[in-house]
Amino acid sequence: MTPAAPDRTGLHARHQAVLPSWLTLYYDRPIELTHGEGRYVWDSEGNRYLDFFGGILTTMTAHALPEVTRAISKQAARIIHTSTLYLSRPMVELAERVAALSGIPDARVFFTTSGTEANDAALLLATTYRRSNQILAMRNSYHGRSFPAIAVTGNQSWSPTSFSPLQTLYVHGGVRTRGPYAALNDRDYIAACVADLEDMLQQTAGGVAALIAEPIQGVGGVTVPPDGLYAAFRDVLTRHGILWISDEVQTGWGRTGDHFWGWQAHADNGPPDLLTFAKGIGNGMSIGGVVARAEVMNSLTANSISTFGGSPVTMAAGLANLNYLLEHDLQGNARRVGGLLIERLRAVAAGLDAVREVRGRGLMIGVELVRPGTDVPAPETATLVVEAARERGLLVGKGGRSGASLRIAPPMTLTVGEAEEGADILSAALSAALGPSAALA
Ligand code: PMP
Numbered sequence: 395m396t397p398a399a400p401d402r403t404g405l406h407a408r409h410q411a412v413l414p415s416w417l418t419l420y421y422d423r424p425i426e427l428t429h430g431e432g433r434y435v436w437d438s439e440g441n442r443y444l445d446f447f448g449g450i451l452t453t454m455t456a457h458a459l460p461e462v463t464r465a466i467s468k469q470a471a472r473i474i475h476t477s478t479l480y481l482s483r484p485m486v487e488l489a490e491r492v493a494a495l496s497g498i499p500d501a502r503v504f505f506t507t508s509g510t511e512a513n514d515a516a517l518l519l520a521t522t523y524r525r526s527n528q529i530l531a532m533r534n535s536y537h538g539r540s541f542p543a544i545a546v547t548g549n550q551s552w553s554p555t556s557f558s559p560l561q562t563l564y565v566h567g568g569v570r571t572r573g574p575y576a577a578l579n580d581r582d583y584i585a586a587c588v589a590d591l592e593d594m595l596q597q598t599a600g601g602v603a604a605l606i607a608e609p610i611q612g613v614g615g616v617t618v619p620p621d622g623l624y625a626a627f628r629d630v631l632t633r634h635g636i637l638w639i640s641d642e643v644q645t646g647w648g649r650t651g652d653h654f655w656g657w658q659a660h661a662d663n664g665p666p667d668l669l670t671f672a673k674g675i676g677n678g679m680s681i682g683g684v685v686a687r688a689e690v691m692n693s694l695t696a697n698s699i700s701t702f703g704g705s706p707v708t709m710a711a712g713l714a715n716l717n718y719l720l721e722h723d724l725q726g727n728a729r730r731v732g733g734l735l736i737e738r739l740r741a742v743a744a745g746l747d748a749v750r751e752v753r754g755r756g757l758m759i760g761v762e763l764v765r766p767g768t769d770v771p772a773p774e775t776a777t778l779v780v781e782a783a784r785e786r787g788l789l790v791g792k793g794g795r796s797g798a799s800l801r802i803a804p805p806m807t808l809t810v811g812e813a814e815e816g817a818d819i820l821s822a823a824l825s826a827a828l829g830p831s832a833a834l835a
Contacts, residue, residue, distance in 0.1 A: 416554070420792075421784055430457025433805050433812050435789070443784070444804075444816050447791040451612065451644050451758070451803045454674030455718050462677050465714035469707045476706060478699060484709035491716060492675075492685060495654065497665040502691035505683045505704030509643035509672030510538025512682035513606065515698075516639045516668045517542050517560065519686055520604035523693040524637065528561045528598065530591075530605040532568035534795055536613035537606060537641055546606050549614055549795060563598065566590050567627070568607065569617045569795075571751060572769075580620035588626045595634055604637040604668070609656025612644035615794025616760025616801055618753050624660035632663075637690070640666035643682075644758065647674050647716075648725025649806060651732045651756025659755075674806075679711040724806040725756075731808050732756035738817035739802075748775055748828050757808060760793070761800040761820075766828075771798035775827060782823035788816055 406424050426438040435445045435457060448454065455462065469484070476482060485505060493501035506512045521527050531537070531546040538547070545558035548568075566575060567587035575586045595602065605627060611617045624638070631638055645656030646669075653659050657666050667690060672682035680702070684691075719725075736752060736759055743749035743761065750764040763775040776798050783790050791801035804816070 421781060425784070425789075432456045432458075433808055441787070443787050443789045444812060444819070445789050446802045446804045446816050447789050448674075448803055448805050449678060450673070450791065451649070452673045452676075452678055453805050454647060454649070454677050455715055455724065456805045456807045459677065459715070459718060461714045461718050462711050465710040466679065466707055469710035472706075474705070474707055475702075477701060478704060482704060482706055482709065484706050484713060485704040488704075488709045488712050488716070491713070492671070492683065496669050496685040497655070497658075498667075498669060498685050498687055499665075500688045501685050502688050503683055503685050504691065504700075505681060505709070506672075506700050507680040507702045507708075508538070508682045509641075509670065510540045510543045510682075511700065511703070512643070512670040512672050512684050513537045513543050513546070513639075513641060514540050515684045516606070516641075516670050516686070517546070517604070518698075519668060519684065519690055519693060520606075520637045520639060521560070522695075523690050524601060524603035524635070526601050526603040527559065528563065528600060528602040530563050530565050530594075530602055530636070532607045532611070533564045533566065533573075534569050534611055534614040534617065535606075535608060535641075536611070537608075551795070551797065552613060563594055563602070565594070565605070565607075565627075567619050567623050568611050568614065570619055571617075571753075580622075584620055584623050584626050587623060588630060591627060591630055595630070602634065602636045604639050605631055606639040606641060608641045608643075609645045609659060610650065610755060610758060612758065612801070612803075613793050615762060615799030616754045616758055618755060621659045624657060625663050628661055628663055637667040639668040639670065641670050643670060643672045644803075646671045647719060647806075649674065649728055649756055649758050649803070651725065651729030654725060675712050675715060676708055677711060677715040679708040681708045681712050719806070722807070727808070728756035728806050731810055731813050732759070734810060735759065735802070735808075735813040735817060738814065739820065742817060742821040742824065746824060746828065748772065749824070754802075757803055757806055759802040761802070762794060763798050763800070771796040773797040776800060778827035779820075779823050782826040783819055785826075786819045786822055788819040788823070790820070 427435045489503040533548040535548040537543045545560045640657040668686040670684050739752045743752045747766045750762040763772045793801045
């Protein structure tokens with residue numbers, strides 16, 4: 395694509411001079427995105443990219459979707475901020491819609507400005523309701539950047555501190571194809587994880603407050619547990635009175651194709667007690683939130699407020715975005731086009747022994763890279779592939795315990811043609827990054 399150009403604006407140098415060192419940028423020559431349309435974005439040098447990461451699964455419907463930008467500008471022209479001290483029509487309307495969609499009976503919704511803050515609220519509710527600070531979380535999980543969210547984040551590379559307001563017990567099960575139970579079939583895998591959970595609970599003094607889990611671990615590299623794992627966990631939790639928090643920050647709103655919420659791949663024995671969401675619902679406007687049944691939501695005995703949570707402009711955007719999603723059956727599109735994309739990527743990977751696994755569901759896909767012929771994660775290869783894809787006009791993400799998985803999660807309006815274009819570019823990027831020796835003999 396473009397030859398390596400000097401950082402003409404000096405923006406990268408200014409970024410490094412004034413922003414934290416741990417706020418990492420993708421690419422050797424970081425990109426400044428200046429505008430977008432549909433599934434495409436453009437950088438400040440005029441290059442166009444097919445966007446397969448959607449600003450980390452956040453541009454849910456499309457870039458510059460007229461329905462959403464119109465709703466934002468109409469609301470902004472009326473009033474931008476009121477605070478939650480006053481009645482807000484868009485907030486009540488979006489809460490009604492989310493409550494009805496959540497599957498949680500007698501649901502109440504609290505809006506925040508991020509996924510982290512949503513999980514903080516869920517942990518506050520669960521620990522208050524259960525009068526315990528003991529939390530079960532999954533190994534390799536990611537739940538956010540605050541003190542309590544880090545305390546339930548099992549993924550080492552996103553855990554900058556081990557100090558914690560919680561006592562966290564990490565449970566097996568989120569990573570299907572690695573770890574001690576990887577060789578088992580699905581049924582035995584679930585049975586082993588349940589036995590481990592039961593054993594841990596027997597050895598734990600006091601009542602555990604909640605299990606927090608992502609139905610599919612996104613930051614963890616799009617790891618998909620067997621369907622039914624969390625239903626089996628749920629039976630154990632119910633016996634102990636332990637709450638189940640489903641972190642749907644990445645898996646919500648139909649992205650996984652088969653289901654509207656990730657938890658629905660698991661539970662035929664009812665919804666979670668609490669559900670958290672963020673990212674996609676605002677299509678880039680900062681909306682997060684937690685849903686819980688009234689008894690749990692109302693268990694706080696002091697006031698609690700998020701000044702920006704549920705602000706009118708974000709709520710208007712969320713409503714317009716949700717309407718578009720439902721009216722255009724984007725869940726069905728994620729199932730159809732995502733299914734095709736996964737198949738295409740599996741076909742590409744079938745000839746490459748540096749690809750250990752192509753996994754995922756709907757438009758949430760992971761490609762795990764290893765040193766050829768081994769099970770050893772290859773983050774250096776992932777970096778090369780991400781660069782090679784960029785050079786060919788495709789943006790993808792990275793994740794996994796050691797950063798060796800590609801993450802693919804385009805806006806949910808992705809067309810078949812765009813899926814094919816992306817798969818072709820990724821195929822070329824893999825060939826370029828792996829070199830001629832990559833193909834299996
Ligand atoms: N939960 C999950 C599952 C996430 O993927 C993320 C963000 N990657 C968060 C919580 C935190 O969301 P935010 O960055 O909006 O605070």
